[in-house]
Amino acid sequence: xxxxxQPEKLLSVFKGAPxxxxxxxxYSGSPELFWYVQYSxxxxxxxxxxxxxxxxxxxxxxxxxxxxxxxxxKPFAQEEDSAMYYCALRGFGNEKLTFGTGTRLTIIP
Amino acid sequence: xxxxxxxxxxKIIEKKQPVAFWCNPISGHNTLYWYLQNLGQGPELLIRYExxxxxxxxxxxxxxxxxxxxKGVDSTLKIQPAELGDSAVYLCxxxxxxxxxxxxxxxxxxxxx
Numbered sequence: 001x002x003x004x005x006q007p008e009k010l011l012s013v014f015k016g017a018p019x020x021x022x023x024x025x026x027y028s029g030s031p032e033l034f035w036y037v038q039y040s041x042x043x044x045x046x047x048x049x050x051x052x053x054x055x056x057x058x059x060x061x062x063x064x065x066x067x068x069x070x071x072x073x074k075p076f077a078q079e080e081d082s083a084m085y086y087c088a089l090r091g092f093g094n095e096k097l098t099f100g101t102g103t104r105l106t107i108i109p
Numbered sequence: 110x111x112x113x114x115x116x117x118x119x120k121i122i123e124k125k126q127p128v129a130f131w132c133n134p135i136s137g138h139n140t141l142y143w144y145l146q147n148l149g150q151g152p153e154l155l156i157r158y159e160x161x162x163x164x165x166x167x168x169x170x171x172x173x174x175x176x177x178x179x180k181g182v183d184s185t186l187k188i189q190p191a192e193l194g195d196s197a198v199y200l201c202x203x204x205x206x207x208x209x210x211x212x213x214x215x216x217x218x219x220x221x222x
Contacts, residue, residue, distance in 0.1 A: 009149070043112075044152070044200065044213040086151050096165055097142070097202075097211055099151035 002027045004089050006100035013077045014108045021072040021103050023061075023087030030092040033063055033070040036099070038084040047072075047085070057081070082107045113214035115201050121220045127189035130217045134182070134203030141178055142211065143186050144200040152200055158184065191221045 003026040013019050025031060035047040048056045050063040050070060061072045070087060087100040114133040122128050134141050139160050144152035155174065157165040160181035169176065173192070178184040188195055198218050204211040 004151075006151075043215050044202075046210045046212075049210070088151075096154060096157065098154070099144075101149070101151045 002031070002089050002091055002096070002098045004087050004098055004100035006085075006087055006103050008103045009101065010104050010106070012106045012108055015079055016076050019072075019074040019077045019081065019105065021085050021087075021105065023070045023072065023100060025068050025070065025087075025089050027068075027089055027091060031063075032090045032092060033061070034088040034090070034097075035059070035061055035070075035072050036086040036088055038086070040083070044086070077107045079107045079109055081105060113201055113203055113212050115199075115214035115217050117217055118215060119218050119220075121222060122191055124193055124221050125190040127187065128191050128219060129188075130186045130199050130201075130219075132184045132186070132201030132214060134184070134201070135205075135212055138203035138205050138212075139181070140204045140211075141184050142200075142202040142204075143176060143184070144202065146198040146200055146216070148197070155186070155199075188219075191219075193221050195219060196221045 005024045007022055033050040036044050037047040038044045059074045061070050063070050084102050084104050086102045088097050090097045116131050141158040143155040145155050146152045156169045156176050158178045161178050174188055176186045198216045200216045201214045202211045
């Protein structure tokens with residue numbers, strides 16, 4: 001079974017402060033991890049995936065297999081970062097995409 | 110490119126009535142997903158298609174839910190009869206070749222009264 005846990009439903013951060021959204025997963029095989037974002041009144045869209053190892057909109061996420069985590073980080077929060085963030089997992093060779101319950105990030109001006 | 114198109118965007122029906130949702134995936138995408146998203150929750154997979162074949166429908170409540178993907182392109186998700194607890198957002202997504210990004214539609218918000 002594959003499971004994704006996002007322990008924080010709500011997170012408020014001041015503009016300019018660092019942001020960390022937590023994600024832990026459970027999967028017995030090789031996982032592929034993603035962060036999806038949903039801005040107000042917009043569709044769910046991919047933010048980044050661990051195999052790309054790139055920074056998108058200043059966000060990065062590192063897959064830590066030892067801690068089974070894939071936390072999303074940004075050093076300096078911006079107001080436009082306010083959104084719902086979902087961590088998702090897909091097993092290697094398996095197209096099933098499993099989502100966490102999401103974290104609503106609010107950036108305080 | 111329009112992306113994944115879903116209709117209707119909103120639907121209000123009385124309980125025990127039937128309802129259908131339609132999804133047009135991105136052209137060329139073989140994999141199509143239907144997800145259910147309850148308020149305050151993440152999307153939960155209902156069914157996944159590879160072309161016209163349903164390869165994972167283990168989470169689909171088959172007593173009242175059905176889906177089809179004729180010719181491996183558009184898909185329809187149906188609920189008959191609808192219950193109050195079916196009120197949620199129904200999301201459709203598609204992806205191309207294996208291990209590529211899934212693109213989501215805007216979703217259909219269903220309210221059962």
